Amino acid sequence: MRPVPTPASATVTQHVYPVRFKSTDSSSPSYQPSVSQRDHSDSVNFPGALNSKFTSTMVFQNPAEKAAMSTYRIMDADGNIVDNTRDPQNAPDQVITTWYRNMLTVSILDIIMFDAQRQGRTSFYMVSAGEEGIAVGTASALEPEDLCFLQYREQGVCLQRGMTVKDFMAQLFANKDDSGRGRNMPVHYGSGKHKIFTISSPLATQIPQASGAAYALKMKRMIDPNVKPSISVCYFGEGAASEGDFHAALNIAATKNCPVVFVCRNNGFAISTASIEQYKGDGIASRGLGYGIDTIRVDGNDIFAVREAMIQARKMALAGNCKPVLIEAMSYRVSHHSTSDDSFAYRAKREVEEWKRRDNPITRLRKWMEKKGLWNEDKEKEARASIRKQILQEFSAAEKMKKPALRYMFEDVYEEMTPDLKAQMKELKRLIETYPKEYDVSPHEDGIKGLNQ
Ligand SMILES: Cc1ncc(C[n+]2csc(CCOP(=O)(O)OP(=O)(O)O)c2C)c(N)n1
Numbered sequence: 001m002r003p004v005p006t007p008a009s010a011t012v013t014q015h016v017y018p019v020r021f022k023s024t025d026s027s028s029p030s031y032q033p034s035v036s037q038r039d040h041s042d043s044v045n046f047p048g049a050l051n052s053k054f055t056s057t058m059v060f061q062n063p064a065e066k067a068a069m070s071t072y073r074i075m076d077a078d079g080n081i082v083d084n085t086r087d088p089q090n091a092p093d094q095v096i097t098t099w100y101r102n103m104l105t106v107s108i109l110d111i112i113m114f115d116a117q118r119q120g121r122t123s124f125y126m127v128s129a130g131e132e133g134i135a136v137g138t139a140s141a142l143e144p145e146d147l148c149f150l151q152y153r154e155q156g157v158c159l160q161r162g163m164t165v166k167d168f169m170a171q172l173f174a175n176k177d178d179s180g181r182g183r184n185m186p187v188h189y190g191s192g193k194h195k196i197f198t199i200s201s202p203l204a205t206q207i208p209q210a211s212g213a214a215y216a217l218k219m220k221r222m223i224d225p226n227v228k229p230s231i232s233v234c235y236f237g238e239g240a241a242s243e244g245d246f247h248a249a250l251n252i253a254a255t256k257n258c259p260v261v262f263v264c265r266n267n268g269f270a271i272s273t274a275s276i277e278q279y280k281g282d283g284i285a286s287r288g289l290g291y292g293i294d295t296i297r298v299d300g301n302d303i304f305a306v307r308e309a310m311i312q313a314r315k316m317a318l319a320g321n322c323k324p325v326l327i328e329a330m331s332y333r334v335s336h337h338s339t340s341d342d343s344f345a346y347r348a349k350r351e352v353e354e355w356k357r358r359d360n361p362i363t364r365l366r367k368w369m370e371k372k373g374l375w376n377e378d379k380e381k382e383a384r385a386s387i388r389k390q391i392l393q394e395f396s397a398a399e400k401m402k403k404p405a406l407r408y409m410f411e412d413v414y415e416e417m418t419p420d421l422k423a424q425m426k427e428l429k430r431l432i433e434t435y436p437k438e439y440d441v442s443p444h445e446d447g448i449k450g451l452n453q
Pocket residue numbers: 153201202203236237238239240241265267269270271333337
C-alpha cells in the first residue's frame with residue numbers, strides 16, 4: 001500500500017531541545033529544524049523563544065503604551081476612495097451591483113423577519129444590520145470549494161454563496177423544505193451544497209472545527225495533489241473570542257499550519273457586554289499576533305477593504321506549507337442582539353442613532369456607485385421594491401407549507417435508526433393516537449403516518 005504522506009509536523013513526538021525530532025513515517029524522513037543556543041550568544045534561542053536579545057534594561061512591556069493596530073480601509077464613509085493609486089474594484093461593475101443587492105436583501109429580510117417575530121409568526125430572529133459588508137465582502141472573495149463555518153450574523157455569506165430567500169424562509173419557518181428538517185432554531189442555517197456548516201448555538205464551537213477542517217483540506221491535497229486548493233473560513237464575534245475554543249483553535253491552526261482564515265466581527269458588544277468590558281487588550285487582532293498568526297484589522301463598513309483583505313488572506317493561507325490568517329473587521333452593532341434583546345436597556349439610543357447616521361456599509365457602497373454613475377434614486381427604489389416583493393412572496397409561501405414529517409425527529413443521527421430510537425418513535429405514535437385532541441399533527445407532512453416504521 002502506498003504510504004500516506006503527512007505534514008512534517010503532524011506526526012512529530014513532542015520532546016524538548018536538544019532531542020532531534022523524527023517523523024514516525026519512515027518513508028519520508030523529516031526532521032524539525034534544529035534550534036540551538038550558541039555559546040556566548042547575545043540572545044535566547046531555544047524552542048520556547050527564538051532570537052530574543054538579552055538586555056540589561058529591565059522593561060515590563062506595557063501594551064497601553066503601544067499604538068493600537070491600524071485599520072485598513074480603501075473607501076471612506078462618504079464613498080470616496082482614499083487610495084487612488086489603484087483600482088479598488090477588482091471586479092466588474094455588474095458584479096459590484098450584485099454585492100450591493102445582496103447587502104440590501106439581507107437588510108430588508110432583517111426588517112421583515114424582525115417584525116414577523118414581533119407578530120408571533122416566527123419564534124426568534126437575529127439581524128445583521130451594519131455588518132452586511134463584512135459578510136458579503138469576504139464571501140465575494142471565496143471559491144465554491146471553500147468551507148464556511150458561521151456564527152449567526154452572517155446571512156450575507158449564505159446569500160453571496162448562492163443560498164436563496166426561499167432557502168432562508170424554509171429554515172426560518174422550519175417547513176418541509178428546510179435542509180435541517182426543522183430541528184434548529186431560526187437563523188441556524190446550513191447548506192451542504194454551498195459548503196456552509198450548520199450553525200450551532202454554543203458559541204465558538206465552529207472555531208476549532210474550522211481549524212480541523214482546514215487541516216483535513218491540507219492533508220487531502222498532500223494525498224492527491226490534483227485536488228483544487230481550498231481553505232476553511234471561520235466567522236465569529238469578538239465575544240465568542242473569549243471562549244477557550246477560540247484560543248485552542250488559533251493555536252492549533254498556527255502550529256499545524258492550517259489553511260484557515262478567521263474572520264472576527266468586532267461589533268462592540270457580546271449581547272449587553274460592551275467590548276471595553278470584555279477585554280483589556282487591543283481588540284482581537286492583538287491575539288492573532290500572540291499566536292504567531294498574520295493578522296489585519298479592517299474597516300468592516302468598507303466592502304472593498306474587507307474583500308481585498310480576504311483575497312490576500314486566502315492567497316497567504318494557501319501559499320507554501322499553508323498558514324492561518326486572522327482578519328478583525330470593525331463594525332458597530334446597530335441592532336439589538338436578537339429579538340430577545342432590548343439593547344436600549346444597556347446603551348443610549350442616541351449612541352446607536354449616531355452610528356447609524358455616521359456610517360453604514362450599504363450607504364457607503366451606494367455613495368461610491370452613485371459617484372461612478374452605476375446607481376441612482378430610481379434604481380434604488382426599483383431594487384428595494386422588487387427585493388421586498390420577492391421576500392414577501394417567499395414568506396407567505398413558506399409560512400403555509402407543511403412542517404417536516406415527524407419521523408425526522410429520530411432520523412439522521414445514526415445511518416440506521418437504533419432499536420431504542422425505533423421504540424421511542426413507536427411510543428410517540430401510540431401517545432398521539434391515544435390523545436388526538438392534545439396533539440394536532442396535521443401541519444406535518446404525512447400527519448401521523450409520518451411515524452410509520
Ligand atoms: C457557550 C455560550 N455561552 C453563552 C452563550 C449566549 N450568547 C449567545 S450570543 C452571545 C454573545 C456573542 O457575542 P459576539 O460573539 O460578539 O457576537 P455578536 O452577537 O456580537 O455578533 C452570548 C453570550 C452561548 N450561546 N454560548
